[in-house]
Amino acid sequence: MFKNAADEDGNHYSAGHLREVPWVAIPPVVTAIRVLERIVPDGGLLFDAAAHAFQNIPVASAASIGQAGLRGRIEAFAAWVSGLARRLGRDQEVVPDDPYGAIGLARFRRTLAWHIARRPGGLVALAIQYGHMRTAMSAGYAARGRDGIHELLDVETARATADTLTTLHEDLTHGVGISGPAARRAIHAAAQAPAFAGAIRTHRQARDILGNPALSVYDNPRSLLMCVYNRDRALCHRLEATDAPRLDRCQPSCANIARTDHHAAGLLAHAEALEKQSVSEALPGPLAERLARRAGQLRELAHHHEHDRIHPQEPMS
Ligand code: SF4
Incomplete structure (x- = not known):
């Protein structure tokens, strides 16, 4: 409903x-x-x-x-979480006090939006859950009043995009290399990061960023790559009417892929872990073969990165 x-x-x-x-x-x-x-x-x-x-x-x-009831529940829940964290000696998990007094419900919603916007693959799935609609709902629904969690989601999604681009910009500035069919577009997007880093406060600013296709860059740590999204080139949702990438269905041959040295290092680390598992005597033969094969594929991707990587100043081969 x-x-x-x-x-x-x-x-x-x-x-x-x-x-x-x-x-x-x-x-x-x-x-x-x-x-x-x-x-x-x-x-x-x-x-x-x-x-x-x-x-x-x-x-x-x-x-x-009602609102007051929800506020009281959330504040009581935060107090319970903090008490439990202190009892277990996990001070890093204590919910910090708010310097402006208890803001229960509003703070909870912001926290929720922050996690939704930054959860790999969650951006799409949880956006649908909230009836939010860059991805799945009809134009009729999207045209109706949007407030509360929807606007917060836009702001946090735009901030997550800005964080990704700012990190990429800093990496490239410090000599980190980048490869992949979308490397040039990623470099171009990262060059715009200083213009809006830390400056997204309103829903309008967020919509400006989210509506700019040149800035549609999503880190995808699970697949060890970056998606520089272009709808026409996307391989993850060929038959779906959506305008957001399906990071959980990322295809290795997609033209929207870019990889930095950090992703390549992740590929090698993952390959090494799989190779260690594959030589375990406790593992059935077919499973060991599969792990070794997967490790080989990851090493090959890392090798391609090493061969193709460029810096912003260099021409792409
Ligand atoms: S398949 Fe392409 S568009 Fe889809 S998530 Fe992967 S890189 Fe992005």
Whole structure:
């Protein structure tokens, strides 16, 4: 269901409307929803106000917990997390105090948006979960009012892009090499990083960056590469109507790939780890062969990088 549903004339459906695009959720979220379903009465809202106030009522109350209630829950949760972290001697996991007083809900949403924007592959999956729509929803939905978490997501996504470009710019300035079919485009994008680094504060600034195709650069640490996204060249979503890369389905022959020396070092480290595993006597033969083969492929990619790498000042061969 989504709560901002309206008919063709703009009349609000107070009961909400079933989503055409289902939510995509990671396993802990599914588990949390299953637990909530058991807490509330049959057919009730997941955050049924009465059930969460521990009133023993047999039917759903038709009202969910309000802002003040949510704020109190989040602050209590943060206090519990900090207490547990201190008891376990994990001070680095204590939730820091906010210098301007408790801001519970707003801070929680910002934290959530930060993690969504920076989670590899999560950008797309969790964006769908929030009904956010650069990727999957219809133009009609996207044209409706966008606020709250959607704007925060844009700001954090733009900041994540800016962080990627700033890091790349610093690397290239310090002599780090880059290779791949999209290396030139990556260099061009990185050269623009100083213009907006640390300057993204408003939703409008974020939209300007996200709407600039020359800046669509995503680090993909899982695949040990960088995606310099160009929709027409993308191999990960040939048949899908989407304008964002599927980092979780990255194809090694895509023309949007660029690799820096750091990615190449990662390839070699990963190859070495696989080779160590592959010589273990405990491993079945076919599995050992597969690991060794994969290690060989990674070494080959690193070798290609070493051969093709360029610096911004050099012409590309
Ligand atoms: S396949 Fe291409 S467009 Fe898709 S994530 Fe990989 S590099 Fe980016």
